Amino acid sequence: MKIAWRVLLGARKYWLQLGIGFVGVVMATIAGFYLPWAIRSLTQLATEGSSQFAAEALKIGLLLLGATCVQAMGTSLAGYMNHYAALHYVADLRTRLYSKYQQMSLRYFHRSRTGDLTGRVVNDAMEAEIFIAHAIPDFIVNGLTFIGVGILLLTINVKLALISLITIPLLLAITIWQSKRLSPLWGENSKARGEIAGKVQENLSGMKEIQIFNRQEEERGNVSRLATKHTNTYLRASLFYETSVPLLAFVTALGTVLVVILGGRLLAAGELSIADIIGFIAYLGMFYQPVKSFSGLVEMGGRAAAGLKRVYDVLEEEEDIQEKRNAVRLPRVQGQISFQDVTFAYQDGAPVLERLNLTIDPGKTVALVGTTGVGKSTLASLVNRFYDPQAGSIRVDGIDLRDVTISSLRDNISMVLQDTFLFDGSVYDNIAYGWKDATRKDVIAAANAAKAHDFIAQMEQGYDTLIGERGVRLSGGQKQRLSIARAILRNAPILILDEATSALDTKTEQEIQQELDDISKDRTTLVIAHRLSTIRHADQIVVLDGTEVAEMGTHEELLRSGGIYSRLYESQAS
């Protein structure tokens, strides 16, 4: 019920269409009441031996034609208008969900499965269509039919109408029992379906690893287990559904049996005509229909509500990276970055960084060095608020990152990451992704600076060549060069290079290194590189050890001091 209100309130932009749909539903339902009435009237005329039978029958026929036309028009109007509202609301929900995903921190994506998140946008949001265009109109039709036909039955014969009510409590008890058991089962079913989507998506991304390590059997087993789990949850729900539906049909038939027996007695006593009995039985089918379909409706609503709950759960999720209400726009910065007593942990009790202090002067190049897993990438990702530290603060030009809007902060930062991601589109689009107002000249200049222009020019369609799933495959080094071009194009005052040249051969690395050295001259640059030869010219080298800064200085200073850095450098040189 809560979900129904939520859907209706959420779809308030489409109340006009829903209102028209409502009128259509009412028109069609009421017009549908006429057929049994017409049968009753015709039987009455025939049994009374009316001399005007032909003329009366024509009148009834024309009325029936009118009612049928109204019913058809109402159904069509309601169907289109309700679908119009429903499908537009589905589009709104999908957009809101996606936009919510964009606001979530990386932490959220690490703990969620991509397939599950995709399923919420594609499948679960679609349940709103079931709710608005099917469950709610059906509920109105059923309510109207039950009340309207109930009144008509009372007008035909009160005693018979009361007798036909006897089975209703039993019918209701069965449907309520059924819906209580079914709703949670449909919830489990949705979850199990999401798990399969998540697992298959994950395995498709990791297919190379599955084949390299020959884990096909295990992975097939994992998918099969999830598929069986889904089948079992579905079957449990199905068992309830399939036992209660025939039970309902049986109890409904009992009602008709009672009416036939009592109707016969009343007929014998002269209290009722044969036309009344025929009309009554024709209406009785309509009268029991809402009660019978109540369980199906509850089941349909329950399933849709379970899916929609998964959508609303995401929409309600609190973003762990929040923008303050009074956050200000960060202008283009000079580029001083300072970490003050920063403590950060992915999991409680296992800090990656603890009370870390570090100041990077504007325009300087600072290299982060340390053993693998020490927290270099983590430190870099705190600068553009992929995560917030649990304690301490990070400032850019003295301004706390939490006081500025996230978009203005990120406008000031360009990043080249270890794992390059390129979109399914042209080479040009992928480079231009770095700056939406870039001209073709800017894009080519950036490609030149990243030493990517030559290989792009050699492609059959040059910058218009499609890459990714629909186009050509690029080598790791080519991809990396495009992502460097994208970052160069962004022209931000802070540049973060996280293993940016790791996929390149030594010769190309050296060439690009020169370009990177050039572009980092007038901007603050944070470099993470395992190959220490690439960072020896950095203004400052910061060595992380444990959870804090262990050493700091230039290449020469650190070599002289004979600490961690000098040992690392020597081990690489040998």
Ligand SMILES: Nc1ncnc2c1ncn2[C@@H]1O[C@H](COP(=O)(O)OP(=O)(O)OP(=O)(O)O)[C@@H](O)[C@H]1O
């Ligand atoms: N999303 C995450 N959730 C939980 N733990 C994480 C996550 N990302 C990194 N870690 C852990 O945090 C620690 C620091 O990781 P980080 O990637 O910052 O190290 P790094 O120094 O950049 O390593 P490398 O040189 O191998 O890239 C590691 O122990 C890592 O396992």
